[in-house]
Amino acid sequence: MAKETIMHVHFAREEALQDKKDILELQLYTLRILRKLKKYHELRMLELKIKSKINTRFKKINTDVSKLKKIMPIFEIPKRFKKKSEKIIINVKEKSEKKAPKDKLERELQEIQDKLKEIEQNF
Numbered sequence: 001m002a003k004e005t006i007m008h009v010h011f012a013r014e015e016a017l018q019d020k021k022d023i024l025e026l027q028l029y030t031l032r033i034l035r036k037l038k039k040y041h042e043l044r045m046l047e048l049k050i051k052s053k054i055n056t057r058f059k060k061i062n063t064d065v066s067k068l069k070k071i072m073p074i075f076e077i078p079k080r081f082k083k084k085s086e087k088i089i090i091n092v093k094e095k096s097e098k099k100a101p102k103d104k105l106e107r108e109l110q111e112i113q114d115k116l117k118e119i120e121q122n123f
Contacts, residue, residue, distance in 0.1 A: 011019070
């Protein structure tokens, strides 16, 4: 048999304590991550259950609406009233849609300008 040599590695006490501390911290972090993953899994399963319930309810509502459409009489609006009402509705929607983004954009621009002024004042 070949002669085996035994090697001993010596760590300084402070290094050994620091390494043990690091290993324990890693274990702690992994346990926290596992706990969060389990919680995420539970919440995800709950979310899927709720979504499936909502989906079945929507399907039921959709069938009810289609049944109501079959039962209800068909009412046609005369052409002269139909054209006027559509134009009015479209014009009102266009005006309201145009105003909202402008206000939002103006607010964002104002906020950016204020931030730039603050940065300039700090330097």
